[in-house]
Amino acid sequence: MNKQRIFITGGSGFIGSRLIDRWLQQGHLITVLSRRPEWVAQRWSGQVAAVSAFQQLSGSFDVLVNLAGEGIADSRWTRARKAELFDSRVALTADLARWATLTGQRFKVVLSGSAIGYYGGFADDSISLNEQASAGSDFAARLCAEWEQAAAPLKELTERFLVLRTGVVLGADGGMLKRLKLPFSLGLGGVIGDGRQVLSWIGLEDYCRAVDFLLDGQISGAVNMTAPQPQSNRTFTQALSAALHRPALMPIPAFVAKAAFGEMSVLLLQGQKVMPECLTAAGFQFEQPHLHDLLSHIYHH
Ligand SMILES: NC(=O)c1ccc[n+]([C@@H]2O[C@H](COP(=O)([O-])OP(=O)(O)OC[C@H]3O[C@@H](n4cnc5c(N)ncnc54)[C@H](OP(=O)(O)O)[C@@H]3O)[C@@H](O)[C@H]2O)c1
Numbered sequence: 539m540n541k542q543r544i545f546i547t548g549g550s551g552f553i554g555s556r557l558i559d560r561w562l563q564q565g566h567l568i569t570v571l572s573r574r575p576e577w578v579a580q581r582w583s584g585q586v587a588a589v590s591a592f593q594q595l596s597g598s599f600d601v602l603v604n605l606a607g608e609g610i611a612d613s614r615w616t617r618a619r620k621a622e623l624f625d626s627r628v629a630l631t632a633d634l635a636r637w638a639t640l641t642g643q644r645f646k647v648v649l650s651g652s653a654i655g656y657y658g659g660f661a662d663d664s665i666s667l668n669e670q671a672s673a674g675s676d677f678a679a680r681l682c683a684e685w686e687q688a689a690a691p692l693k694e695l696t697e698r699f700l701v702l703r704t705g706v707v708l709g710a711d712g713g714m715l716k717r718l719k720l721p722f723s724l725g726l727g728g729v730i731g732d733g734r735q736v737l738s739w740i741g742l743e744d745y746c747r748a749v750d751f752l753l754d755g756q757i758s759g760a761v762n763m764t765a766p767q768p769q770s771n772r773t774f775t776q777a778l779s780a781a782l783h784r785p786a787l788m789p790i791p792a793f794v795a796k797a798a799f800g801e802m803s804v805l806l807l808q809g810q811k812v813m814p815e816c817l818t819a820a821g822f823q824f825e826q827p828h829l830h831d832l833l834s835h836i837y838h839h
Contacts, residue, residue: 539564539754543598547571547634548605548651549586550578552712553704556746557603558586564750569595571606592637599643601753602696604650604689606630611717615677615802623681627651631688638695645696647753650689652701654738654764656682659808662734663770668815669703669760676804686760698758702749705764705812709742710836715778721788722778728788730795733772735809738764741826741836751822761816768811769829781833 544561548554549570558568568586572578575588589595608626613619631650638645657667658674673683686701693699707713721727740748740763748763769777779786795803814822826832 539566539750541565541567542600542646542753543567543569544601544603545569545571545595545599546603546605547630548607549603550574550581551605552709552716553707553742553745554603554605555581556709556742557749558582560746560750562586566601569599592633595637595641598641600646602634602638602643602645602648602650602692603749604631604634604648607651607685610653610655610678610681611714611802611805614800620677624684627681627685628688631685635689635691638692643695645692647698647700648689648692648696649700649702649749649752650686650692652682652686652703652760653678654703654705654762654810654812655679656686656703657810657812659804660736660810661732661808663736663768663811665811667762667810667812669762677801678804698756700752700758701760702752703760703762703812704745705738705740705762705768707742707745708739708832708836713742715836718778719782722782722784722786725784725786726788727775727779727784727786728790729772729775729786730790731771731792731807733770733775735771735807736768736811737771737774737809738762738768738812739774739829740765740814741832744824744826747825748817748822751817751820755820757816757820759816762812762814763817764812764814765824765827765829765832766814766818767827767829768809768813771809774829777830777833780830781837
């Protein structure tokens with residue numbers, strides 16, 4: 539990609555930070571929407587512009603990347619928490635679309651966030667989901683569907699519009715692995731429920747490479763951002779305990795997960811077998827297609 543003016547929401551997060559590190563190396567001009575603009579300015583030594591409200595933006599952008607959202611697994615899904623999860627995605631994206639329309643933005647490409655939760659939750663690996671699969675009906679699925687719909691007005695303002703249906707992103711410093719490292723290191727990890735629910739994962743580096751591939755390419759529409767070999771919770775548990783050289787001694791029965799996490803336990807007890815059909819068909823090459831290799835790379839390099 540030639541030098542681009544990139545506007546990103548969620549740029550301070552686990553995924554966004556790594557994208558920005560890469561884009562700075564590539565020479566792009568980056569602006570971040572953040573509730574903590576001073577932190578952003580400091581994190582990248584003033585090389586990244588930061589605003590806390592759309593009204594503070596001036597000028598136009600070539601690329602829009604929309605990743606902001608409260609952590610889906612950060613706390614129990616009370617009614618208030620569900621509202622925060624919606625507002626930080628759906629309302630924020632609607633505001634983003636309004637700002638872009640009112641200021642006459644004309645983007646080359648827009649990447650807007652979503653997640654594989656869009657497809658709903660499944661107990662095993664019997665159904666493979668490509669980008670044409672229909673939306674589910676549980677809370678996470680409705681959240682993703684509304685998030686995608688809120689971004690739809692942006693289609694009129696860009697040459698290409700993509701929705702990133704993101705799987706579980708694996709990297710050392712954030713996301714799911716950051717939560718699991720301590721319990722697994724203490725030998726307190728274990729299979730959840732019957733262990734047959736599928737984890738559709740992707741390494742952080744491949745995720746960022748795929749984003750750059752999409753920014754450069756010709757694809758439009760929804761894209762599954764997952765590696766080509768989803769794994770069961772049982773296999774994932776074995777792979778993580780092997781990478782950390784610790785036994786996984788503490789299985790979590792389904793009833794315990796339900797009691798501890800309420801409705802949010804679907805994130806643990808259900809999964810989805812998602813195939814990255816668009817990326818693969820477009821010729822994207824994964825550098826880390828194997829879960830064992832990725833985890834070993836993360837913990838031993
Ligand atoms: N990591 C994964 O495995 C995964 C999987 C599927 C989907 N996703 C989605 O991908 C996106 C990025 O994921 P991530 O892991 O990088 O998330 P993260 O580390 O939790 O970062 C979330 C970002 O969203 C912003 N944000 C959070 N709450 C907000 C609010 N109430 N209002 C405005 N902005 C808010 C934060 O910006 P400030 O704090 O600077 O305001 C932060 O930059 C998220 O939307 C997430 O749902 C992630």
